[in-house]
Amino acid sequence: MSNTQPHEEHESPIKTPKQLIVTVVLSFVLPIIIIILLVKLVTTGDQVGAGSDILGPEATQKRIAPVAKLDLVDASGPKVFKTGEQVYTAVCAGCHIAGAAGAPKFADAAAWSAPIATGLQSMIASVIKGKGAMPAKGGNPALDDFEIARAVVYMANAAGGKFAEPAEPKPAEAAAPAATAPAMVPAVAPAATAPKAPAVVAAAPAAAPATNDVGEKLYKQACAACHIAGVAGAPKFGDKAAWAPRIATGMDALVAAVVAGKGIMPAKGGAAGASEADLRAATQYMVDAAK
Numbered sequence: 001m002s003n004t005q006p007h008e009e010h011e012s013p014i015k016t017p018k019q020l021i022v023t024v025v026l027s028f029v030l031p032i033i034i035i036i037l038l039v040k041l042v043t044t045g046d047q048v049g050a051g052s053d054i055l056g057p058e059a060t061q062k063r064i065a066p067v068a069k070l071d072l073v074d075a076s077g078p079k080v081f082k083t084g085e086q087v088y089t090a091v092c093a094g095c096h097i098a099g100a101a102g103a104p105k106f107a108d109a110a111a112w113s114a115p116i117a118t119g120l121q122s123m124i125a126s127v128i129k130g131k132g133a134m135p136a137k138g139g140n141p142a143l144d145d146f147e148i149a150r151a152v153v154y155m156a157n158a159a160g161g162k163f164a165e166p167a168e169p170k171p172a173e174a175a176a177p178a179a180t181a182p183a184m185v186p187a188v189a190p191a192a193t194a195p196k197a198p199a200v201v202a203a204a205p206a207a208a209p210a211t212n213d214v215g216e217k218l219y220k221q222a223c224a225a226c227h228i229a230g231v232a233g234a235p236k237f238g239d240k241a242a243w244a245p246r247i248a249t250g251m252d253a254l255v256a257a258v259v260a261g262k263g264i265m266p267a268k269g270g271a272a273g274a275s276e277a278d279l280r281a282a283t284q285y286m287v288d289a290a291k
């Protein structure tokens with residue numbers, strides 16, 4: 001009794017030498033595995049904290065990108081301006097990165113101190129007109145003057161300048177009289193006023209028609225067929241006399257007539273797939289042409 005009882009009471013899962021060996025080995029190995037896992041956990045945790053893409057500036061930019069883009073479109077219509085860095089890389093770096101042909105070298109404070117001292121306006125004017133071996137607009141006439149201004153700010157600041165990025169021109173400003181180009185050279189005020197004058201040159205032709213692209217497109221597709229020549233009693237495009245009494249009824253009435261159809265004009269002017277907004281745009285386009 002006393003011989004077998006304690007034996008059974010203390011009976012452990014270890015019954016054979018093999019099990020004993022396994023148990024001993026496990027009791028060494030398990031803590032090590034656990035330690036390794038813990039270390040891994042801590043290290044991975046570190047990586048998530050420090051190098052994380054979730055919180056990094058790139059990711060932040062990605063997240064705000066849609067908003068930033070919207071702002072850009074609101075401010076400038078369809079034209080999206082290149083940044084100073086983009087312009088520099090695409091157009092200006094060719095000469096300025098190594099200082100070819102006497103160009104002030106990128107980020108070389110000594111080479112840039114003289115141009116910087118002349119002021120932002122003067123530098124922008126030099127680039128727009130060309131100077132020495134530098135062709136006008138650095139050789140790319142397609143660049144907007146505002147883009148040039150941005151590139152100059154980018155390059156001058158990389159060499160120790162402290163110019164503010166100029167404000168983006170708005171289409172409304174582009175409609176201003178165009179005689180301001182020479183005035184920008186002796187300008188007293190710094191960056192903020194810089195791009196307004198140059199913007200006139202490039203943005204003016206684009207701004208006016210760009211405001212109603214949708215209307216123009218739909219008009220040409222669907223409405224011109226009758227309205228361009230005044231077919232079947234349709235008020236003719238650009239004919240003030242034919243449009244005046246209709247315009248007097250107001251835009252809402254006109255759009256309603258187009259949507260519902262009127263006389264020979266079919267509903268939606270025959271453009272069955274067009275949205276009311278598009279039809280309104282086309283109507284606006286026609287009304288504007290007859291004012």
Ligand code: HEC
Binds near residue numbers: 094103123138
């Ligand atoms: C074909 C080579 C070439 C290209 C391309 C070029 N530059 Fe230059 N740039 C020069 C040279 C050469 C000078 C020095 C002109 C001088 O002082 O005679 C210069 C001078 C300048 C200056 C100083 C102007 C001043 O008033 O002294 C600025 C600012 C500048 N470049 C900006 C630009 C920008 C912005 C672009 C791109 C849009 C550009 N450059 C493209 C060759 C170039």
Ligand code: HEC
Binds near residue numbers: 218
């Ligand atoms: C099949 C020919 C035809 C097409 C296509 C057509 N129209 Fe018309 N449209 C007319 C005629 C005809 C009238 C004059 C109706 C009347 O007063 O009896 C008219 C009138 C109008 C009016 C004046 C309505 C009013 O209340 O006086 C507007 C605005 C107008 N059209 C816009 C459009 C637009 C926008 C489109 C294209 C989406 C379009 N039309 C396509 C024939 C056409």
